[in-house]
Amino acid sequence: MSALASNADEGREIARPTQSQREPEWLRERLHAWIKTRAGDDAAVTEVELPSANGMSSETLLVQAVIDGAPESLVVRVAPLESSDPVFPSYDLDGQFRLIGHVAETTDLPLPKLWWSEPDDGPLGAPFFVMSRVDGRIPPDVMPYTFGSWVTEASAEERAEMARRSVAVIAQVHAAPTDGAAVDQPLPGETALQAHIRRLRDFYTWASRDGEGAPLIERGFAWVQENLPAESEPVLCWGDARIGNMIYDEFTPAAVLDWEMAALGPRELDVAWMIFLHRFFQDLTEMAGMEGLTDFLTREQAAADYQAATGHELRDLDFYTLYAALIHAVVMYRIQTRAIHFGQAAAPDDPDDMIMHRKTLEAMLDGTYWESIK
Numbered sequence: 001m002s003a004l005a006s007n008a009d010e011g012r013e014i015a016r017p018t019q020s021q022r023e024p025e026w027l028r029e030r031l032h033a034w035i036k037t038r039a040g041d042d043a044a045v046t047e048v049e050l051p052s053a054n055g056m057s058s059e060t061l062l063v064q065a066v067i068d069g070a071p072e073s074l075v076v077r078v079a080p081l082e083s084s085d086p087v088f089p090s091y092d093l094d095g096q097f098r099l100i101g102h103v104a105e106t107t108d109l110p111l112p113k114l115w116w117s118e119p120d121d122g123p124l125g126a127p128f129f130v131m132s133r134v135d136g137r138i139p140p141d142v143m144p145y146t147f148g149s150w151v152t153e154a155s156a157e158e159r160a161e162m163a164r165r166s167v168a169v170i171a172q173v174h175a176a177p178t179d180g181a182a183v184d185q186p187l188p189g190e191t192a193l194q195a196h197i198r199r200l201r202d203f204y205t206w207a208s209r210d211g212e213g214a215p216l217i218e219r220g221f222a223w224v225q226e227n228l229p230a231e232s233e234p235v236l237c238w239g240d241a242r243i244g245n246m247i248y249d250e251f252t253p254a255a256v257l258d259w260e261m262a263a264l265g266p267r268e269l270d271v272a273w274m275i276f277l278h279r280f281f282q283d284l285t286e287m288a289g290m291e292g293l294t295d296f297l298t299r300e301q302a303a304a305d306y307q308a309a310t311g312h313e314l315r316d317l318d319f320y321t322l323y324a325a326l327i328h329a330v331v332m333y334r335i336q337t338r339a340i341h342f343g344q345a346a347a348p349d350d351p352d353d354m355i356m357h358r359k360t361l362e363a364m365l366d367g368t369y370w371e372s373i374k
């Protein structure tokens with residue numbers, strides 16, 4: 001899921017309950033028995049590891065297996081256990097598996113090879129799917145790549161190339177047919193964007209059911225409703241379209257991961273998310289007194305790169321980048337509420353302080369953000 005740099009370390013512990021059901025040896029034995037039902041009696045699972053990597057909403061298992069006599073490095077994505085009070089109210093791992101399959105069949109995007117989906121709770125206690133492990137490097141969320149990483153160590157030209165190719169991934173996702181894509185459909189009379197906002201609202205209502213909510217988020221929803229732009233034809237959106245959800249071979253995307261936020265929507269949704277998530281990390285970096293990457297994935301350059309790849313001119317990026325900041329605020333509110341519930345964070349006096357980028361969202365709502373950045 002999204003880049004929860006604020007407390008990804010704490011979140012990771014919460015998201016990884018220590019019950020035996022999520023211990024490597026328990027998982028290995030269960031997967032070993034299960035893989036034989038899919039790949040035959042000589043198949044084996046030799047090792048299961050729980051990595052510390054980007055993301056925190058579903059569980060990612062790194063698995064070594066033997067299939068048809070050959071060693072295979074696999075990744076298993078498992079829905080979180082109910083007992084862990086998951087970040088989202090529901091998880092559709094089989095839907096993600098089918099969506100990745102659809103994108104693999106209809107585009108040239110680099111995607112991990114898919115093996116199997118197991119929608120049944122029986123084998124591991126929760127649904128899961130299996131894909132091949134892809135080698136390469138990922139821009140880190142913790143500490144954010146802007147603080148110092150292979151991305152900051154690259155040359156400006158290499159970064160420009162990386163940004164161009166990353167935006168081109170979004171362009172390719174948008175070229176996939178929407179028919180046959182396993183994503184929620186708008187209700188009758190709703191546009192794709194309105195449906196997207198409704199689902200975000202439902203999620204926020206659910207996330208704030210026991211609390212007072214955050215006034216800044218309410219203000220954001222009101223602004224979004226009052227400023228709805230005219231929409232272009234909806235496309236298949238990746239959803240969590242950010243560089244931290246790609247594995248790179250040097251500066252070229254080698255695998256596009258994390259499809260759980262995929263949805264129908266206007267093209268701007270994905271591009272604005274990629275622009276905003278970079279700004280989110282960049283703002284944190286500047287708050288820490290460092291320079292970060294001011295020249296990377298700028299709004300103008302990303303829009304120009306997208307247009308060069310697709311011929312589509314992006315519109316209303318003020319709206320869509322603010323909407324991205326609102327989505328991120330709602331997810332962050334949920335993460336923080338959950339951390340407070342688990343005693344891992346103190347409730348702030350001002351609930352808006354649960355939103356790490358509150359200043360960014362406030363400035364966007366005041367219409368001063370984009371002129372204020374370097």
Ligand SMILES: Nc1ncnc2c1ncn2[C@@H]1O[C@H](COP(=O)(O)OP(=O)(O)O)[C@@H](O)[C@H]1O
Pocket residue numbers: 001002053054055056057058059060075112131132133134135138244245247255257258259
């Ligand atoms: N096919 C894969 N090959 C290699 N690593 C993977 C693969 N799928 C996931 N990962 C690792 O797991 C992490 C989390 O996966 P991701 O799909 O982004 O889910 P989330 O962010 O929701 O936890 C990635 O950052 C990456 O380190």
Ligand SMILES: [Mg+2]
Pocket residue numbers: 001002054055056244245257258
């Ligand atoms: Mg992720």
